[in-house]
Amino acid sequence: MDTQKFKRQLDELRTIITDGIAYFTVWRGLMVDDEVSAHALNRYRGMFLPARNALLWATLMQLAKVFGRHRGEVSLGNLLAAAKKDREHLTPHVTEEKLQEIEQQIEGNEDLLDRLRRFRDKRLAHHDSEIKGAINLQYGEIRQLIEEIQSMYNSLRKGHDRNLTSYKFLVSEGKTHTSGVVAVMREERERSMKRFKKKD
Numbered sequence: 001m002d003t004q005k006f007k008r009q010l011d012e013l014r015t016i017i018t019d020g021i022a023y024f025t026v027w028r029g030l031m032v033d034d035e036v037s038a039h040a041l042n043r044y045r046g047m048f049l050p051a052r053n054a055l056l057w058a059t060l061m062q063l064a065k066v067f068g069r070h071r072g073e074v075s076l077g078n079l080l081a082a083a084k085k086d087r088e089h090l091t092p093h094v095t096e097e098k099l100q101e102i103e104q105q106i107e108g109n110e111d112l113l114d115r116l117r118r119f120r121d122k123r124l125a126h127h128d129s130e131i132k133g134a135i136n137l138q139y140g141e142i143r144q145l146i147e148e149i150q151s152m153y154n155s156l157r158k159g160h161d162r163n164l165t166s167y168k169f170l171v172s173e174g175k176t177h178t179s180g181v182v183a184v185m186r187e188e189r190e191r192s193m194k195r196f197k198k199k200d
Helices: 003-030 035-042 045-066 076-085 096-108 110-124 139-161 168-199
Strands: none
Touching (some): 003 076, 003 168, 035 045, 076 096, 076 139, 096 110, 096 139
16 A cells, blocks of 8 residues: 555544544534433424434444444455555554554454444344344443543554544534533523413
């Protein structure tokens, strides 16, 4: 792989990661914990319930893409393999040891990644009638995986051109805008309840 192709695929991978984080952030913001917000969103559950499901599924699809293993896919593993073959040209600003650390991080998540791939293959991309073995995915492990993806991507990116991607603004904006929508829905519900009481 030449340097330009490596850079282009790094940029494409950043987009995949960014989309996954954005979907996850908004999904989490719509999974409200307090009863008032839950009632407010449930008034329009025909929209919010499918939206939450779609955001979660889109998150999982993007995360699965990050760890795609097929040749030709833009993925962290494929880019790492290319970097290890030609570190001097593709990632001249990182040591061989750092590349090995990234590889070990990926390997350390192999059980989760296997379940993620199987969930994608058996439930998202297709819907198999029977599934052997558990494919349950927990919120905490997905959140942790997203944190590790950011770290691994930035290590590889820094090794290539010394650039880093900060996802803080993306997460902050997603949280702020989603909580703003929830607040609007709460206010609308309160107004509706006041109108109803006045009629009584």
